[in-house]
Amino acid sequence: MKKHIKLFTSTATAIAIAIGLPGSIIAQQTQPQSNQFLSAYKSLATKYQKAKSQSQDQFNLKQVLKQVPSNEEWLNAEKIELSYSQNGDYSEYSFSFEFDSNSWEPNWDNVVQFDGNNAVKTYRTYQDDEYSNETRSITSYTTGNTPNEIRIESITEQYWDGMNWANDTKDEFQYTLSGVVSAVVSSVWNGESWDLTDKSEIAAVGEDIQEIQYEFYEGKWEFTGRVIYKNLTRQELDEQFNKPFEVYAHYGLNTLVRELPNMEIQEFIDGGWVTVSNQYIEKQFDAESGKLVSETFTYEIADDEGTLAPFSRYIYEVDTDGRVTTTSMDINQGIGWQHISEETITYNASNLIETITQQYNLGWGLMTVGRLTFSYDVSTPIEKEIEQPANQFEISSIYPNPFNPSTTIKYSVNQTGKINVQVFDILGRSVATLFDGVASEGIHQLKFDAVSLSSGTYIVRISNGSSVQTQKLSLIK
Secondary structure, eight states: OHHHHHHHHHHHHHHHHTTTOOHHHHHTTSOOTTTHHHHHHHHHHHHTOOOSSOOSOEEEEEEEEEEEEETTEEEEEEEEEEEOOSSSSEEEEEEEEEEETTEEEEEEEEEEEEETTEEEEEEEEEETTEEEEEEEEEEEEEEOSSTTOEEEEEEEEEEEOSSSEEEEEEEEEEEOTTSOEEEEEEEEEOSSSEEEEEEEEEEEETTEEEEEEEEEETTEEEEEEEEEETTOOHHHHHHHHTSOHHHHGGGTOTHHHHTOOOEEEEEEETTEEEEEEEEEEEEEEOTTTOOEEEEEEEEEEEOTTSOEEEEEEEEEEEOTTSOEEEEEEEEEOSSSEEEEEEEEEEEOTTSOEEEEEEEEEOSSSEEEEEEEEEEEEEEOOOOOOOOOOTTOEEEEEEESSSBSSEEEEEEEESSOEEEEEEEEETTSOEEEEEEEEEEOSEEEEEEEEOTTSOSEEEEEEEEOSSOEEEEEEEEOO
């Protein structure tokens, strides 16, 4: 959690301090572009999907094209291409290209591979006509108190030292008896073993959620900070935790800030808690229809005397279909609000984001600096041929996926026997039991209705008591 809290507080500041600089410069203050560009736009392109009809088509983001203006024309600058496997071994391939001398040149690629209970995400750069390993992230999963409870056990970051993968940092997750994350403990690799560095403890306090942050110093844990999430449930906080916030900031997407919760950030100074920043969202609704028309996110920071004052604000204009059409950012430098950047979003006939046009104030008013164009594949679900030994089962297809609000899960059983089908959230909590009984030989289908659930990643788990198979679901509302 602590990494995300650092990002909550620093991203808005980094963008604000960068006053008008292009997003690529802002990115240098956060993280390298390795995983951000892909994850940001894959997530963003479906974020505001609002289906008007139950289409049987399945949309996969195929390409994101970044262009820059020149003499009233759009020139190619960079693109991301994505592909998806059908057998589940790889969830996605991504390839980045830079446009140079009228041709596309490889830049980097990003691959996610599932290996047993681990999800391995590897980032490589293209040099001297070949791809070279750079970094990878290994997310390990385990079961909880029961075989039906799936939990994230740890996330390990590694880097390529030229010959082998070397450990860098690790986050280990602790849970309550009910399966809710209670703490995240961070360590750094010293060459031989893991050294403790940071810890975050999360607990409900009244109507709020508090996260207490510690630093491991001279053999003991010491207070460093506290974050108070205002009027936020544990489920909502867990959903925030699992969103890739840092990816939105890479190209200066103001959309990032709309995802942040209301929260107060404090530091432990001279034996007491001192508020250093505060952020909150105000919503405006149409008087007649009652529909949301805009949201304003305000970020406040404390001066030397501890008085909070507005520092930046982000305004989101919403159309009658509930889609964000314009985002803007203003900075307060003591002389009133100054308009820094603006983004205009358009949608295709399927209500998926089609373009994002970016403007920045470089000192003489807003100027258009870039445009992102999203392309999609429309695919038909493919059912697999079943070649299984005795006493086996298989998830045949899940369609649609991503879905809203329901999807159909097909699975096959080649011998009558006990079958349990459940759906879990990303923290391993069961949200639905779809079937628990004896299933006959053949293909079966179950409907999963998530109308009461929030957007996010879920896991469907099928078990016969001796073996287990899982697959990810994406609910997008």
